[in-house]
Amino acid sequence: MNARPALVSWSGGKDSALAMWRARRQGWEPVALFNMLAAREERSRSHGLAPAVLAAQAQALGLPLVTARADWSDYEAVFIATLRDEARRAEAVVFGDIDLDAHREWEEKVCHAAGLEAVLPLWQQPRRALVDEMIATGFVARICAVRDGVLPAAFLGRVLDDGCVRELEALGVDPCGEAGEFHTLVVDGPEFAAPLELRTGHTHSHGGCTFIDFSLA
16 A cells, blocks of 8 residues: 655654654655744744754755744644645645644644645554653654743753653653643654754743754754
């Protein structure tokens, strides 16, 4: 059976990476990564990542990177317009959400508007089991953002390994960060041609989160 082509909604973090990994094993063939950038900043909307870092991930994965820019006011319209453009080469969009119904409803809505299928390979899987699978599969994810008042900034830049997971759980934090407690940047994995070589820079705060800047070494 031939694999079906799919666009991957790519945050740069662990959930989108694991979702793509699982989607391949469910009969989907990723054709490109798709990321939404801030309208007037050189950062991604969700994780605050530099476009050059996202491009390096795409290169390591051997996939093209599709980006679009939007404010929150026109985010949905721009998202749908981009999906419609990509419908020429994709039948579906792969998302990394786990169990937030509002997210799934929105993703199904925008995909329907573009004539595409929404695929959620991680949906309703146990959160801790997904983190364990991510680590065991060989993905290396570093924490790139923390929610202020939930996690201390000392976690920024750390690799999400077994020890870090135990520390998060001791603090009462979901190790998946599904409610936005933290975000990650995947720097290596089973489908990466080579690990990303990155430098850490300054931290900055925005929207109740503190981010650390990563740049290419």
